[in-house]
Amino acid sequence: MGEGVEWGLHCCLVLAWIGDDEALSTAKLAKWFELPPAYLNKRLQALVRAGVLTSTAGARGGFRLGRPPEKITLMDVVTAIEGPEETFRCSEIRQRGAGAEAPASEFRHACGVSVAMRRAELAWRRELAAQTLADLMAEAPPSAAARARRWHERVNG
Amino acid sequence: MGEGVEWGLHCCLVLAWIGDDEALSTAKLAKWFELPPAYLNKRLQALVRAGVLTSTAGARGGFRLGRPPEKITLMDVVTAIEGPEETFRCSEIRQRGAGAEAPASEFRHACGVSVAMRRAELAWRRELAAQTLADLMAEAPPSAAARARRWHERVNG
DNA sequence: ACGATCCTGGATATTACATGTCCAGGAAGA
DNA sequence: TCTTCCTGGACATGTAATATCCAGGATCGT
Ligand code: SF4
Ligand code: SF4
Numbered sequence: 001m002g003e004g005v006e007w008g009l010h011c012c013l014v015l016a017w018i019g020d021d022e023a024l025s026t027a028k029l030a031k032w033f034e035l036p037p038a039y040l041n042k043r044l045q046a047l048v049r050a051g052v053l054t055s056t057a058g059a060r061g062g063f064r065l066g067r068p069p070e071k072i073t074l075m076d077v078v079t080a081i082e083g084p085e086e087t088f089r090c091s092e093i094r095q096r097g098a099g100a101e102a103p104a105s106e107f108r109h110a111c112g113v114s115v116a117m118r119r120a121e122l123a124w125r126r127e128l129a130a131q132t133l134a135d136l137m138a139e140a141p142p143s144a145a146a147r148a149r150r151w152h153e154r155v156n157g
Numbered sequence: 158m159g160e161g162v163e164w165g166l167h168c169c170l171v172l173a174w175i176g177d178d179e180a181l182s183t184a185k186l187a188k189w190f191e192l193p194p195a196y197l198n199k200r201l202q203a204l205v206r207a208g209v210l211t212s213t214a215g216a217r218g219g220f221r222l223g224r225p226p227e228k229i230t231l232m233d234v235v236t237a238i239e240g241p242e243e244t245f246r247c248s249e250i251r252q253r254g255a256g257a258e259a260p261a262s263e264f265r266h267a268c269g270v271s272v273a274m275r276r277a278e279l280a281w282r283r284e285l286a287a288q289t290l291a292d293l294m295a296e297a298p299p300s301a302a303a304r305a306r307r308w309h310e311r312v313n314g
Numbered sequence: 315a316c317g318a319t320c321c322t323g324g325a326t327a328t329t330a331c332a333t334g335t336c337c338a339g340g341a342a343g344a
Numbered sequence: 345t346c347t348t349c350c351t352g353g354a355c356a357t358g359t360a361a362t363a364t365c366c367a368g369g370a371t372c373g374t
Contacts, residue, residue: 001244002361009270010250025320034254039363045322058371059319074273087158087244093167097191098308102301112296113166116231120284127277139269144259151255159332182349196334202351215342216348 004043004081016069017148023062050080069133088117161200173226174305180219207237226290245274
């Protein structure tokens with residue numbers, strides 16, 4: 001799991017705190033977290049493509065949430081950044097070598113290893129889809145949200 | 158998730174099918190699945206270190222299961238090969254940059270992003286720990302097990 | 315109209331890690 | 345004693361994540 005997920009979640013959290021009235025530029029967000037601006041921008045673009053964020057070009061432009069926080073799940077952010085592929089990639093080694101001698105009827109039955117791993121991955125995705133940005137905001141200490149808004153007023157006018 | 162997990166699971170399955178009476182060498186297993194022998198051996202060594210497999214040196218040596226199949230969970234194999242680290246690594250970016258201005262009291266509270274991701278990961282691990290090698294054997298078509306034993310008699314005497 | 319800000323997307327470099335190979339040493343059986 | 349075979353480290357290779365840069369276009373404030 002790349003660190004981009006952590007970046008994305010924190011950025012979404014900040015954007016949720018400061019609200020939809022104002023946008024935050026890549027440069028501001030990068031400065032907040034001390035991250036490489038150009039690279040962070042790539043991740044933000046991925047979130048835009050997934051509809052999690054919206055972007056506005058031009059002066060006073062930047063990013064804001066694409067929909068209300070209670071409509072954004074952690075699963076949305078993770079798949080936007082990590083891609084839709086499953087973490088367990090099946091290379092079908094059972095059909096190679098000695099396994100190739102097996103009758104074709106055996107391959108119609110889904111591989112047990114594959115379904116077992118998929119079952120675990122589904123449990124993971126289900127748990128991610130069950131938690132929203134709004135949940136994270138609720139659990140966070142209120143002082144963090146207030147500090148985000150104060151910082152925003154200072155740097156964004 | 159590296160492909161080593163798939164290799165390890167398939168090898169464990171073959172070892173479970175042929176039973177504890179005989180051992181299988183790295184070379185034989187590699188030939189079965191058409192995998193690079195030296196590299197496969199690295200993964201098998203990891204399984205030995207975790208106690209999932211046992212190894213015997215010398216002629217007619219090789220690997221066999223370290224304990225009965227119903228005592229080997231998928232979680233055991235995955236952690237043996239992928240390592241014990243969580244897939245979501247937290248780099249504590251909330252304490253960097255503007256976040257550093259936060260009072261220390263805020264950091265005593267565990268980060269919400271971190272606990273949310275951990276919760277999902279625990280669901281994944283729980284699901285892996287709930288499935289054993291014996292379960293996989295039961296779900297597999299009986300013809301696969303029979304073919305494994307036949308092949309073993311041909312190559313191992 | 316004009317300059318400043320700021321997103322978009324492609325090309326490119328850098329780095330980390332997974333993958334893969336090789337070899338010397340030792341253990342066990344034939 | 346010869347062969348098989350595991351162990352562990354060193355090393356080479358390949359690939360993906362990470363990071364930087366630039367040209368193009370959009371928007372805003374003046
Ligand atoms: S048995 Fe399952 S994990 Fe193994 S190669 Fe086939 S589909 Fe993949
Ligand atoms: S808030 Fe959570 S995910 Fe973010 S840096 Fe802190 S511990 Fe890591």
